Amino acid sequence: xxxxxxxxxxxxxxxxxxxxxxxxxxxxxxxxxxxxxxxxxxxxxxxxxxxxxxxxxxxxxxxxxxxxxxxxxxxxxxxxxxxxxxxxxxxxxxxxxxxxxxxxxxxxxxxxxxxxxxxxxxxxxxxxxxxxxxxxxxxxxxxxxxxxxxxxxxxxxxxxxxxxxxxxxxxxxxxxxxxxxxxxxxxxxxxxxxxxxxxxxxxxxxxxxxxxx
Numbered sequence: 001x002x003x004x005x006x007x008x009x010x011x012x013x014x015x016x017x018x019x020x021x022x023x024x025x026x027x028x029x030x031x032x033x034x035x036x037x038x039x040x041x042x043x044x045x046x047x048x049x050x051x052x053x054x055x056x057x058x059x060x061x062x063x064x065x066x067x068x069x070x071x072x073x074x075x076x077x078x079x080x081x082x083x084x085x086x087x088x089x090x091x092x093x094x095x096x097x098x099x100x101x102x103x104x105x106x107x108x109x110x111x112x113x114x115x116x117x118x119x120x121x122x123x124x125x126x127x128x129x130x131x132x133x134x135x136x137x138x139x140x141x142x143x144x145x146x147x148x149x150x151x152x153x154x155x156x157x158x159x160x161x162x163x164x165x166x167x168x169x170x171x172x173x174x175x176x177x178x179x180x181x182x183x184x185x186x187x188x189x190x191x192x193x194x195x196x197x198x199x200x201x202x203x204x205x206x207x208x209x210x211x212x213x
Contacts, residue, residue: 027054030151035073038150041107041114042078043068048105050143052120054097058102059090071132076147078116079123081132081139084210092122092141101145104153111165118148137209 047064070080105114132142162168179196
């Protein structure tokens with residue numbers, strides 16, 4: 001299908017004419033290390049998205065866990081377990097080629113983001129895996145990020161999305177189910193969409209850690 005893209009801005013000067021510069025207050029709040037404020041939020045963090053890229057492509061990967069699942073190893077380093085998902089492992093493949101990463105944390109009920117930019121690597125060091133384990137579950141690898149920038153980001157996007165508003169929750173019945181989408185997009189013939197929905201719900205309940213013990 002042919003797509004006609006609109007004209008693009010050609011340089012940064014055009015952007016500068018459209019937007020006012022950030023205030024000194026905002027600029028001064030960007031740090032190159034974790035402060036006690038950042039650590040307080042990391043201790044309660046349960047969800048973030050990890051952005052990575054390389055010459056082979058881009059990836060934005062959701063990550064979640066119990067409060068404190070992202071560990072501050074020191075003021076300049078964080079680490080978290082890599083638990084099985086769809087096994088595309090695009091984030092880790094990207095890190096082998098380009099170690100730049102960005103993390104955006106969301107906090108249920110709070111209108112604020114925490115952002116961390118830095119350099120990431122995949123590690124299988126046993127002591128680290130023990131540290132990021134959850135209960136008796138030990139991951140096969142972990143991602144370690146050397147912090148280069150850390151900042152709090154205003155929550156206007158959350159307010160615009162009404163993300164935490166119960167009245168804004170999506171009615172599942174208005175959208176195709178996961179099973180229906182997998183059956184059609186994955187060209188699955190031997191199992192029904194309803195059966196796939198059942199397997200998906202069972203996996204969410206019983207297989208969060210990929211069978212790791």
